[in-house]
Amino acid sequence: FELARKRGNRVCSMEKANVMESGVLWREVVQKVHDADYPDVELSHMYADAGAMQLCRWPKQFDVIVTDNLFGDLLSDAAAMLTGSLGMLPSASLGLPMANGRPKALYEPVHGSAPDIAGQGKANPIACILSFAMALRYSFDQGAEATRLEKAVEQVLADGLRTADLLGEDGVTPVSTTQMGDAIVAALDASL
Template sequence: MSNPSLLILPGDGIGPEVMAEVRKVITWFGDARGLKFDVEEDLVGGAAYDAHGTPLHDDTMARAQAADAVLLGAVGGPKYDALDFSVKPERGLLRLRKEMDLFANLRPAQCFDALADFSSLKRDVVAGLDIMIVRELTSGVYFGEPRGIFPDNEGGRVGINTQRYTTEEIRRVARAAFELARKRNNKLCSMEKANVMESGILWREEVQWVHDNEYSDVELSHMYADNGAMQLVRWPKQFDVIVTDNLFGDVLSDCAAMLTGSLGMLPSASLGAPMANGRPKAMYEPVHGSAPDITGQGKANPIACILSFAMALRYSFDEGEAATLLEGAVQKVLAGGARTADLLGPQGGTAISTTEMGDAIVAALAASQ
C-alpha cells in the first residue's frame, strides 16, 4: 500500500519558515515510528502569483483535490496590496476552500498550562481550557446573493449582503459537530440569532432535527450568538464543542482564540465530504497570518503550524495516538520554559528562534519514545 499523501503549501511571509519546522516533525514520525507520508510541495498566494500570475495555479488545485490532506502556511503581504481583488493572494486560499467544498472549519481553543497567565482573563477562567468551535465555511452571509453596493433612490448608495442557508448546508455541518462531540465529551452547543433572524430559526430547527433523528445520545443546547460571545469571556469552560454559522463562527472563533493568549499557538482544520478512501477532503492551517513584519528574522512561532499537522494526524489519518504524542511534546517544551518572542509576555526573558523551537519539539518527541 502507498503512503498517505500530503500536499504542503508554505505560501508567503513566515509560512515557509514555520513549515520548515513541520517538515522536521514529519521526518521524525517517519524515521522513529514508521509513520511515513508521500509529501509534495507547491505554491499558493503571493508566491504563486509571482511564479504564475495567479494566486493558485490550476495544476496546484488538481494536486490539492487528489491529496489526502493539504497543509498550508500563510498567504498575503504588503507587496500584493495593489493587486486587483481577483488575483490577491487570499483568493488562492478561498479557491481551495470553495472548490474542495470544505464546509466545516474546526477552530480549537486550548490553553496550555504554561501559558495560562498570557490570557487577558484570569488564570482560573482559562487554565485547562479545551474547546472546539465548528464554523460553517462555505455558505451564509459571505456567499449569499444578492450582494454588492448599489445606488439608492435618494442619491446615495446601499450595501447588500444576504444571509442564506439551506437545510442540507446546516445539517451537514451539524453532523460534523455531533461527530466531534461524540469523540470528546458528548456535549454540543449550537449558536445563532433565532430571536431576530429567519435563517437563525431555520438553523436551530435543523440542528435540533439532526440531534433528534441521528445523535440523540449527544447533549445538545442552543444559545443566541451574542450571549455566546459574553459567555466565552465569562466562563468559557462551560463549553466543549460549539457549532455556528459562517459569520458568527468568524467572530466567535477569534474571540475564543484570544482566551489562549497568542494567535501563534492556534491551529485549524477545514473539512469536507469523505473521499473514495474514506478520508475527508481536508486542509489544515495555522490561524496566524503571514506576519510580514517579522519575516526572515527567525522570530516566528511554529507551534500553530505544528499543531495543525497534529490535527491532520487525528482527523485525516486516524492517528490519534501520534497526534496526542505531538501535542504532549509541545506542552513539555512550553512547560520547560522555551518561548518564541510572541510568548515572552510582560515579564520578558530570552526568546528562542523559530528553528530552535522546532528542534526542541522534535527533541521532546524523541525523549517520549
C-alpha cells in the first residue's frame, strides 16, 4: 500500500480464495490492513489464474500487485515476457520500513543471477540496471535519478541495441552484456 501511494494508488491482491484456505486468509488479512490503514488506496481482489490472464491481456490495468511467493513467481515470469525477455524485468521484495524510514528491501532481476550464462557475455543487464533504478526510487527517494536511468535504458532500446535474448529481427547483431551496459552509461551521461 505504501508503494502504491508512490505510484498510481491502486493495489490488486491476487490469491486463490476459491480453492485454497490460505487464499481465504490472505484475502481477509489484506482487506483488514487496507480498511484499517490505507482506505485512500484503491484495493481490488482477483484470483491469481485470472490475474495471469488479465496481466497478459491488459497489463496497464494494474499498478501494484500483491501476492504470495508462489503466485508472485508465476506472475512475474509471465509479466517478463510482456517485455520480450526475463532479462528485462526488475523486481523488488519490500518489507516494513526500518527506523530510518527506508523499507527492508531486496532488489534483483526477476531471473535471479542466471548462473547458466555467467561469464559468457550474453546476459542482458537491463533487469539488473532497472532493479537499481527501483532501489533509487523506493529505498533512497531519488526518483529523478531513477527516471533518468530508466530513460537511458529506453533510449538504448529505441536506438536498436539488443542482447541475444531480445533478438527477433533477422540481420540484427546482438551486443554483449558489457556493450549494452556501456551504451546505457553513455546514454545516462548524455542526459546530464
